[in-house]
Amino acid sequence: MQPKDLLQLSEQFGSPLYVYDADKIKSQYNRLTKAFSKVEKLRINYAMKALSNVAILQLLEGMGSGLDTVSIQEVQLGLHAGYAPERIFYTPNGVSLEEIEEVNALGVQINIDNLSILEQFGAKHPNVPVCIRINPHVMAGGNANISVGHIDSKFGISVHQLPHLVRIVENTKMNIVGIHMHTGSDILDIEVFLYAAEILFDAARHFKDLEFLDFGSGFKVPYKKDDIETDIEELGKKLSKRFNEFCTEYGRNLTLIFEPGKFLVSEAGQFLAKVNVIKQTTSTVFAGIDSGFNHLIRPMFYGSQHHIENVSNPKGKERFYSVVGYICETDTFANNRRISELKEGDILSFKNAGAYCYSMASNYNSRYRPAEVLWMGGKGHLIRAHETFEDLLKNQFPLPVQEKV
Known part of the structure; x- marks a missing residue:
C-alpha cells in the first residue's frame, strides 16, 4: 500500500483505523511453509490471539492454516469462521477443568499445561487424545512479558516434572x-529454537504413540529499517534436518507444528490516526493524535517501537516530534522521533500494527474502538465497523428504580 492509498482509506472509513494487507499475510504464510518444505508433515496453526477478526481467520483458513487458540471463545470464533474442529488446537493456561471439558465436547485438540488438570482430565476422559505442554526452562523472548519458557514461568509442565507426568499418564492410561x-x-537466535528442540525431543521419547510435536513460535519480525529478524530460511534448513532425523529414530513420521501469530500478521497491519494538535513546549514539540493506548498499547506495555510515517506529507522535511495520545494518562507512542513535518489534520501511519494491537484494544476513557479494513485486490474492505455510543451501552443496565420510603 502506498501513502496515497492509506490517505484514501482514512478519508473513506475515518480515523483511527486499522488496515491489513492480505497479500503480506499470504506471503508470510508461504514463506514459512517453503522454509520447512523438506518436512513431510507440516502444519501451521495461526495463533489467533494476535489478530482475531473473523475475516482474517477466513483468509488463513483458505490457505490451509489451522488455528492455535487459548480460550473457549477463540475456539467458538474459529468454528464460526469455518474451521473444522480437528484443525483447531486449544492451549489454555489457568482455566478450569469445566472449560477444558466444554472445549473437548466441541471436538478440538486439547493441550494441557499443568499436572493437576492433566490428572483430573485423564481420570475422567482416558480415551481423549491429549497434547502436553512442557516448560523447557529456556529463557527466550524480546521482553519479560513475552518470555514464557523460563523456570519461573506460569506456562507448561516443567521438564523436571517428567517422571511425575509419566506416572499420571500410566495411572490414568x-x-x-x-x-x-x-x-x-x-x-533472534535460531540456536535457541534448536536447543529447545532437543529438550522437546527428549520429552517425546517418554511417549511411544505420539502423532505430532508442536514447537510453538516466537519468530521475530523487523520493526524498523535494518532491524534484525529471525532467519526463517536458516531455521527451516537446520530444524527440518534434525526433525527428520528424530522421526527416523522414533520410528514414525510425526507432524511438525508451528503456531505463528506475529510472524503472519504483524507487518501486514498499519494503524492510521489523525493529528489533532501540534503543541510546542519549551523543550518538546508534541503531536497529539485521535488515539491512545486504548487502541495501540504495545509501545507503552512492551516498549515496542513502531515506525511512524506522515502519509499526508511523506516526502516533507523531517522534524522531531513526540507523538502522544488523548488518554488521561501518559500514553506516549514515540519520543523525539524524526517524522516528515506535521500539521494539524495530517494522517499518521504506525507500521507493524497487525499483531497484538487491535486485539488488545479497550474502551478506556469510554472511547470507541476503531474500525478494521482488509486491503485486498487493490481495494479496502470493511471487516469491522467503528464502535458507537450504543455499543458502549449495549450490556449496561440503569440503576433500578428505588421505592419511596
Whole structure:
C-alpha cells in the first residue's frame, strides 16, 4: 500500500483505523511453509490471539492454516469462521477443568499445561487424545512479558516434572498424542529454537504413540529499517534436518507444528490516526493524535517501537516530534522521533500494527474502538465497523428504580 492509498482509506472509513494487507499475510504464510518444505508433515496453526477478526481467520483458513487458540471463545470464533474442529488446537493456561471439558465436547485438540488438570482430565476422559505442554526452562523472548519458557514461568509442565507426568499418564492410561512447547516471542537466535528442540525431543521419547510435536513460535519480525529478524530460511534448513532425523529414530513420521501469530500478521497491519494538535513546549514539540493506548498499547506495555510515517506529507522535511495520545494518562507512542513535518489534520501511519494491537484494544476513557479494513485486490474492505455510543451501552443496565420510603 502506498501513502496515497492509506490517505484514501482514512478519508473513506475515518480515523483511527486499522488496515491489513492480505497479500503480506499470504506471503508470510508461504514463506514459512517453503522454509520447512523438506518436512513431510507440516502444519501451521495461526495463533489467533494476535489478530482475531473473523475475516482474517477466513483468509488463513483458505490457505490451509489451522488455528492455535487459548480460550473457549477463540475456539467458538474459529468454528464460526469455518474451521473444522480437528484443525483447531486449544492451549489454555489457568482455566478450569469445566472449560477444558466444554472445549473437548466441541471436538478440538486439547493441550494441557499443568499436572493437576492433566490428572483430573485423564481420570475422567482416558480415551481423549491429549497434547502436553512442557516448560523447557529456556529463557527466550524480546521482553519479560513475552518470555514464557523460563523456570519461573506460569506456562507448561516443567521438564523436571517428567517422571511425575509419566506416572499420571500410566495411572490414568490416557491417550497422549503430542508434546508442545513455546519459549517466547521476538526470538533472534535460531540456536535457541534448536536447543529447545532437543529438550522437546527428549520429552517425546517418554511417549511411544505420539502423532505430532508442536514447537510453538516466537519468530521475530523487523520493526524498523535494518532491524534484525529471525532467519526463517536458516531455521527451516537446520530444524527440518534434525526433525527428520528424530522421526527416523522414533520410528514414525510425526507432524511438525508451528503456531505463528506475529510472524503472519504483524507487518501486514498499519494503524492510521489523525493529528489533532501540534503543541510546542519549551523543550518538546508534541503531536497529539485521535488515539491512545486504548487502541495501540504495545509501545507503552512492551516498549515496542513502531515506525511512524506522515502519509499526508511523506516526502516533507523531517522534524522531531513526540507523538502522544488523548488518554488521561501518559500514553506516549514515540519520543523525539524524526517524522516528515506535521500539521494539524495530517494522517499518521504506525507500521507493524497487525499483531497484538487491535486485539488488545479497550474502551478506556469510554472511547470507541476503531474500525478494521482488509486491503485486498487493490481495494479496502470493511471487516469491522467503528464502535458507537450504543455499543458502549449495549450490556449496561440503569440503576433500578428505588421505592419511596
